Amino acid sequence: MTLVHIGLSTQLYRVYDLQLTHHQPVLFKFRPEVPEEHKQRFVTELKKLKSLPCVKSGRLLVGGPSVTDPIDRSKGFQIALVSYHEDLAALAEYQASKEHHDVTSTYMFPYKEDLVRFDFKVDEEDEYMCAFPVLG
Numbered sequence: 001m002t003l004v005h006i007g008l009s010t011q012l013y014r015v016y017d018l019q020l021t022h023h024q025p026v027l028f029k030f031r032p033e034v035p036e037e038h039k040q041r042f043v044t045e046l047k048k049l050k051s052l053p054c055v056k057s058g059r060l061l062v063g064g065p066s067v068t069d070p071i072d073r074s075k076g077f078q079i080a081l082v083s084y085h086e087d088l089a090a091l092a093e094y095q096a097s098k099e100h101h102d103v104t105s106t107y108m109f110p111y112k113e114d115l116v117r118f119d120f121k122v123d124e125e126d127e128y129m130c131a132f133p134v135l136g
Contacts, residue, residue, distance in 0.1 A: 026082075027115065028079040046081055055094060060084070062080070077116070
């Protein structure tokens with residue numbers, strides 16, 4: 001099992017002007033009346049975005065619900081997405097893609113209570129961690 005931690009601390013995410021991998025964590029919180037089936041469909045559709053050529057080596061993870069203890073530190077966010085992009089141009093291509101627009105406009109924005117997006121460049125010394133081999 002792998003556990004992913006998204007801690008949005010400014011001490012952890014220093015931004016440089018280097019052409020390094022861009023990392024994009026996003027946290028999603030749906031309104032209380034949104035059924036679980038809808039959230040699961042959203043997760044299924046989000047996972048399809050890993051096939052976009054602007055996603056570095058297909059590295060896009062979607063997870064939830066939070067296993068944070070104590071749970072109140074998750075601030076009610078239910079789903080997290082972490083995606084990797086080669087540079088700012090690839091991140092912009094991802095954000096502007098028809099596929100991304102279709103997923104967010106159909107399954108998220110009409111139903112969201114809150115959303116947090118945090119884009120940052122990976123430090124050069126940590127770049128090796130973004131070069132996982134693609135399996136399967």
